[in-house]
Amino acid sequence: MTVRRIAVIGAGINGLSVARQLLIDHPDVQLTVFEKESEVAQHQSSHNSGVVHAGLYYEPGGLKARLCTRGIQLVREYCAAQNLPYDACGKLVVALESEELPRLDAIYRKSIANGVPDVRLIDAGEMHEIEPNCIGIKALHSPHTAIVSYGAIARRIAEEIQEWGATIRLSSPVARLRESADGVYVEGEAGPLNDTPFDRVIACSGLQSDRLATASGDEDDPRIVPFFGQYYVIDPAFREHVKGLIYPVPDPRYPFLGVHFTKRIDGEMTIGPNAFISLGRENYSGDGINLRDVADFIGYPGFWKFAARNMAVTLRELKTVVSKATFVREAAKYVPSLATVSVKPAVRGIRAQAMRQDGQLVDDFVIRRSGRITHIRNAPSPGATSSMAIAEYIVREVLDFN
Ligand SMILES: Cc1cc2nc3c(=O)[nH]c(=O)nc-3n(C[C@H](O)[C@H](O)[C@H](O)COP(=O)(O)OP(=O)(O)OC[C@H]3O[C@@H](n4cnc5c(N)ncnc54)[C@H](O)[C@@H]3O)c2cc1C
CATH class of the missing domain: 3.30.9.10 (D-Amino Acid Oxidase, subunit A, domain 2)
Incomplete structure (x- = not known):
């Protein structure tokens, strides 16, 4: 099967970075980002400390350690290339x-x-x-x-992916993802938001990620x-x-x-x-x-x-x-x-x-794929530092393009 149509849910720094990475690696895909707010990056991505974490605290070998280290390099290079401040x-x-x-x-x-x-x-x-x-x-x-503005980085990525042909559908809350034989339907409360199904969907919905995941048939744990x-x-x-x-x-x-x-x-x-x-x-x-x-x-x-x-x-x-x-x-x-x-x-x-149900806070990033749908289930700090590396990881190691 050829993967042609991909949707990303959530235009925070993770969703936008995933969209950008998809277009870098697969420039021919048709990409749509669904965002419930009227502007991009209205939640965690513009309400944080703005620190590019160096990787001091994370369990060696875990996703946080690996993706934070790679993410620093990508954020630094992106800021230099786009003339965004990096101190x-x-x-x-x-x-x-x-x-x-x-x-x-x-x-x-x-x-x-x-x-x-x-x-x-x-x-x-x-x-x-x-x-x-x-x-x-x-x-x-x-x-x-270092310090940066993740809000400014996210807004720049949003401009860039639209210049490359992606569509960002603002004010489009997604209630659930429904997978059927011909692909994935992105549904709002009032029904499908797309007529033609998507071949892959990546949900990067931050504070709502557990709700969207469970409404779409993924596990209830973690919350x-x-x-x-x-x-x-x-x-x-x-x-x-x-x-x-x-x-x-x-x-x-x-x-x-x-x-x-x-x-x-x-x-x-x-x-x-x-x-x-x-x-x-x-x-x-x-x-x-x-x-x-x-x-x-x-x-x-x-x-x-x-x-x-x-x-x-x-x-x-x-x-x-x-x-x-x-x-x-x-x-x-x-x-x-x-x-x-x-x-x-x-x-x-x-x-x-x-x-988790046992009361443990989930320390590492959690990214789960089931069939054509991938959910980011946990991406707290250093999630912004790691965003471009999370995107590389999802596009190159989690998604299946066959
Ligand atoms: C207080 C605080 C300090 C932090 N400090 C740092 C730091 O210094 N360095 C660092 O690296 N990280 C830091 N972080 C973590 C970092 O901000 C997050 O890891 C990162 O912003 C997560 O990005 P995201 O795109 O996954 O989520 P978000 O930015 O929350 O984006 C999710 C998007 O999905 C949209 N959405 C949700 N549900 C739906 C739906 N159903 N339909 C359509 N759209 C939907 C939302 O509107 C939102 O735009 C901090 C976080 C906080 C809260």
């Missing part, structure tokens, strides 16, 4: 207490196993040379960790449980107190990295993100409750098992949610000169984090 500002992961040192060493060993270039453990003196206002007893320095991350922008007069990125040593039991200082590509310095359960998958204002979204996680046994196991971390994060002062204080442990800095809230991000 290799560097990152410190800082230990404040001696009890954190074994965990810092473990991250160092993982980063070496993952081939992260030029990463080093440094003492307080050297740390002071890199970030004069930062305190700590030891740090891991990753000099090539997306939404965790929001708040950010604050610090008073511009204090921006220079931090030169690049300063992170705590993460708790290995939890997949989130802890509140940190992140320089943004527009020059602003932000603090965040924390991580707490979101009362809506797309509730960026934080006001109100989406009853369907809440019912979904409340009714999921995995959520309660996760909550029971992570009570201490949950309470720590809750304190940063209810108190701006606590939020700033957490970060200022690393840069005391910013303890009283004034901050303004910035728009939050909401992570599409997959969770």
Whole structure:
């Protein structure tokens, strides 16, 4: 069978990168991207920290480790080719207490196993040379960790694939994918969105990925449980107190990295993100409750098992949610000169984090093909860094073109 017609669901950075890679490798295919919003990249891809992660934390041999390393190269080359800003500002992961040192060493060993270039453990003196206002007893320095705007990258890819002949159908929510003998029908609530079936469909629907997958006949496990991350922008007069990125040593039991200082590509310095359960998958204002979204996680046994196991971390994060002062204080442990800095809230991000029935958060990327349909079921951070490598992987290793 010749593969001629392909659909991608979701115009975030992953869906758009998959579409681009398909057109690079198979320029003759007819490609349609279905996106439920009226513009591309309205969800995770434009509500994140903008960090091009170097590959410090990921389990060697896993998809995250492999695709993050390759993704960095592809994102860097893409930004250079398209004249999009890319700032290799560097990152410190800082230990404040001696009890954190074994965990810092473990991250160092993982980063070496993952081939992260030029990463080093440094003492307080050297740390002071890199970030004069930062305190700590030891740090891991990753000099090539960078920042970008993933929203800008996604928008550029969208322009590019349309120049190459792809169609992006905005305001087109997909309810389910129905596979039949002649191909795959993409259906909205009111019926099919296409008359001629597609030969292959790749669903990259982020925060809605479990719903679209199960409505299309894929397994119910894992489920997306939404965790929001708040950010604050610090008073511009204090921006220079931090030169690049300063992170705590993460708790290995939890997949989130802890509140940190992140320089943004527009020059602003932000603090965040924390991580707490979101009362809506797309509730960026934080006001109100989406009853369907809440019912979904409340009714999921995995959520309660996760909550029971992570009570201490949950309470720590809750304190940063209810108190701006606590939020700033957490970060200022690393840069005391910013303890009283004034901050303004910035728009939050909401992570599409997959969770299993046993309450374990799924650490690695999950990409599953069944017949002609492929679903990305878990692509949290470093999903944006890895996006172009995820696309290569799907197009060259997951899809079957025969
Ligand atoms: C707070 C936060 C900080 C992060 N920081 C970083 C970072 O610094 N570095 C990094 O590498 N990664 C980071 N990430 C992760 C990164 O943002 C994501 O991995 C990445 O953006 C995922 O892209 P995506 O295209 O899969 O999903 P999304 O960007 O969410 O796109 C999914 C798209 O699918 C559409 N869609 C959904 N359902 C349907 C449907 N039924 N029909 C049609 N369209 C549909 C949505 O509207 C959306 O446009 C962060 C994430 C968050 C939330």
